[in-house]
Amino acid sequence: MEIFLPIAHMDVNLLLIVFFGAIVGFLSGLVGVGGGFLITPLLIFVGVPPLVAVGTGAAQIVGTSAGGTYAHWRLGNVDMKMGLVLLVGSWSGGALGVQIAKMLEAGGNFGNTVTFLYVGLLGFVGFSMLLESINALRGSQKARARPAAANGEGWHARLPMQMDFPVSGLRISLILPVVIGVGVGILTSLMGVGGGFIMVPVMIYLLRMPTKVVVGTSLFQLLFTTTEVAILQAGVNHAVDPLLAIILILGSVFGTQWGIRLGAKLPGEQLRLILALVVVSVAVKMLYGILVKPDELYSLALTR
Amino acid sequence: MMLRALLFLTCLLGVPSYGAVAPLVTELNKHSVDITARYTGDRILLFGAMPGGGDVVVKVTSPAEKISIDRKESLGPFWLSGHKHVVEGVPGVYYLLSSAPLGHLADADTLARYGLTLDTVFAAMRASPPPQHPAAMRAAILRIKKADQHFLVLDDAVKIIGGRLFYVSIPIPARLPLGQYTIHTLFLRNGTVLAEESKPLDVDEVRLEHWVSQVAEEAPWTFGALFVALVLLLGLGLGIFLNRSRA
Numbered sequence: 098m099e100i101f102l103p104i105a106h107m108d109v110n111l112l113l114i115v116f117f118g119a120i121v122g123f124l125s126g127l128v129g130v131g132g133g134f135l136i137t138p139l140l141i142f143v144g145v146p147p148l149v150a151v152g153t154g155a156a157q158i159v160g161t162s163a164g165g166t167y168a169h170w171r172l173g174n175v176d177m178k179m180g181l182v183l184l185v186g187s188w189s190g191g192a193l194g195v196q197i198a199k200m201l202e203a204g205g206n207f208g209n210t211v212t213f214l215y216v217g218l219l220g221f222v223g224f225s226m227l228l229e230s231i232n233a234l235r236g237s238q239k240a241r242a243r244p245a246a247a248n249g250e251g252w253h254a255r256l257p258m259q260m261d262f263p264v265s266g267l268r269i270s271l272i273l274p275v276v277i278g279v280g281v282g283i284l285t286s287l288m289g290v291g292g293g294f295i296m297v298p299v300m301i302y303l304l305r306m307p308t309k310v311v312v313g314t315s316l317f318q319l320l321f322t323t324t325e326v327a328i329l330q331a332g333v334n335h336a337v338d339p340l341l342a343i344i345l346i347l348g349s350v351f352g353t354q355w356g357i358r359l360g361a362k363l364p365g366e367q368l369r370l371i372l373a374l375v376v377v378s379v380a381v382k383m384l385y386g387i388l389v390k391p392d393e394l395y396s397l398a399l400t401r
Numbered sequence: 402m403m404l405r406a407l408l409f410l411t412c413l414l415g416v417p418s419y420g421a422v423a424p425l426v427t428e429l430n431k432h433s434v435d436i437t438a439r440y441t442g443d444r445i446l447l448f449g450a451m452p453g454g455g456d457v458v459v460k461v462t463s464p465a466e467k468i469s470i471d472r473k474e475s476l477g478p479f480w481l482s483g484h485k486h487v488v489e490g491v492p493g494v495y496y497l498l499s500s501a502p503l504g505h506l507a508d509a510d511t512l513a514r515y516g517l518t519l520d521t522v523f524a525a526m527r528a529s530p531p532p533q534h535p536a537a538m539r540a541a542i543l544r545i546k547k548a549d550q551h552f553l554v555l556d557d558a559v560k561i562i563g564g565r566l567f568y569v570s571i572p573i574p575a576r577l578p579l580g581q582y583t584i585h586t587l588f589l590r591n592g593t594v595l596a597e598e599s600k601p602l603d604v605d606e607v608r609l610e611h612w613v614s615q616v617a618e619e620a621p622w623t624f625g626a627l628f629v630a631l632v633l634l635l636g637l638g639l640g641i642f643l644n645r646s647r648a
Contacts, residue, residue: 099441099575103606103614108441108575160632164640205471205485324629331617331625339613339628340438346632350639387479395541399578400469400487 104338105149106399113143114341118348122161124375125349126356127368133158134222136345137289138215138379145341146398147208148198152336153345154289156327159320160346161353162291166316174313176264176306180321182271183296183314186278187285187322194286195329202334209387214288216384222294223376230369265306265314274304278318285326291319425596426450427586433603434573437610442575445602447584448568455590456500457559457567458517463494463604464580465525470538486532490525491542493578494551498558498569507592515587515594519543519552550574579604 098111117139125132133154140150169175201207256270277299281292296315300306306314331337360368427449434443447459467489474483497503503517512518523539532538546552551574559569571584582602587594606614617624 100438101436101440101575101610103438103610104617106576156629156632159629160636160639163633163636164643167637167640168644203485205469205482209481324633327629327632328622328625331628332622335617335621337617337625337628339617342628342632343635346635346639350636350643354643387481390475390480391473393541393545394473395470395538395545396473396482397542397545398469400467 100340102145102338102341104335105145105153105341107144109143109145109341111344114344115348118157118345119352119355121345122349122352122354123356123359124372125161126353126358127360127363127372132349133290134215134219134288134294135376135379137211138219138383140341141211142382145338147211148202148330148334148336149338149341151198151211151287151289152327152330152334153338153341155285155323155330156337156342157345157349158289158291158323159327160342161349162316162320162323164350166313166320169313169316172313174310175317176262176310176314177317179262179265179267179274179304179306179310180314180317182260182274183278183281183318184321186275186280187282187292187318188278188325190279190282190284191286191322191326192282192329193279194283195326195333197283198286198330198336199333211288212383212387214284216380216387218288218290219376219380219383223373223380226369226373227377230366230373233366234370265304265310267304267306269304277303278322281318282322282326285319285322286330291323293319425452425586425588425598427584427598427600429584429600429602432601433605435607436579436605437607440575443573445571445573445584446568447571447586447600448566449586449598450566451561451588452596453590454564455588455595456506457561457569458497458499458503458506458515458587458589459559459569459571460516460585460587461494461496461498461571461582461602462492462585463578463582464492465490466493466578470528470542472538472541484530486528486530486538488526488528488538488542490527491522494574494582495519495522495546496553496555496571498553498555498571500557500559500561500567502556503554506589507594511592511594517587519554522546522552549576551577573604577604579606 099108100111101108117136121132121135121139124135136157137150137154140153141147145153166175198207201210254269256272258271259268260271261268277296281296284290284292284295293315296318297311300311300315301308327337427447430446430448434445451457467487468491469485469487471482471485473480497517497519499506503512506512507517513521522543526539528535528538543552550572553572559567561567582604584600584602586598586600588596605611
């Protein structure tokens, strides 16, 4: 069942896009990661222009993370002050990233950049997950040395602009969360990801926030970062396809429910292994795409 | 649709031709193509009567498109997009549908004068920055547009009935430039164009699709803010609803 996407200006199979949304939602319900990093490559594989894939990816995350953020906020799991400080950074990073995307697109290099970022990111995330789940399956529960935990108090306690974060029970420098925010904001606008997979470990190991508020605060931060980036991608780059975004959201919201139910019944280690294999194979497919000489060297695209 | 066309043709057959030269008459079975989200291609039937024995060429052109073209270049082990060129002035769609091979109908000069060769599409082409290998770029545009069925030469598409009537079923692709198309019909005999007629065909988005893409194009900031607000509410609503139904 083919449908015509008004902004991407192309035909796609409706069921395939629902399936993408559902499979990514399913994985995130199952394992608890956001899965935004799978949507953009899948859209690029079916021929959506990279910039539209990235812009629509950001809009899709707004829809899929709104419900979860609200639930965590009701439970009091959001460190609002930390969230706002992170947003100062990620909003600046997001605005900067959208301009970088515009420049890269004008020079014809946006597609290359996205491909390299994804090969690097998915390769790294996928292989770490693969190693972790293989170790877990082997039953080697050796507590790995965590260098950050061993000498963590050192350098960033001496930075200026220290501030209290009562909800997390922390006193840290403003510079740290703002800089992290900038980095995540740039990733959101260049890759169409929420960045939860970076934010959560950073909050736990670097900022030392209590686990209780980590997921809620990270969701809060990524919800409003993707909100800003999606508006900018539509305004600056005309890169948000409304039909595509809505179909992906509906698919992934229901996929998530299905994943949560099934996840409760299945063993966690096997699930992580499956997700790791999916992530690694997407990275390998992207890498393969730029290593093999294409049949047609030229490509045409509509432009504004 | 087909039935109406056949009725029209039958009527034409019945009309006696007074005078020496009857005019070239054409009609389309519909005058617009509506692009909705469910649009995945269409066919337009053109039918008509010609002044007497001869051949018919139907040329379908769309407004020019602004496209970007890039060439993959090898960089170390990788094949990456190289420099991007913006190309303007090339029609999005160019069909030459005829009742016999074009080369048999007229000499090269005549064909070129009436735009009956695919090379005509490059007549008004502008590329910026100017390409290093313009011939290779033109060849690539032809190759890709032919593969996408946007440029098409079919020398047996026009069917002639009884030496007086003709019809052609024009394929309209799924992905196409919008705007007013021109369907130009030429009647040729002995290498000379004796009569021509043009019919416009409107290809446009309609209803909600039209409104959405217009707002997104003309007021991108309003569109972005409204759409993201909508998505936020949708996600919130679904989240609350699904949580309730699970609890």
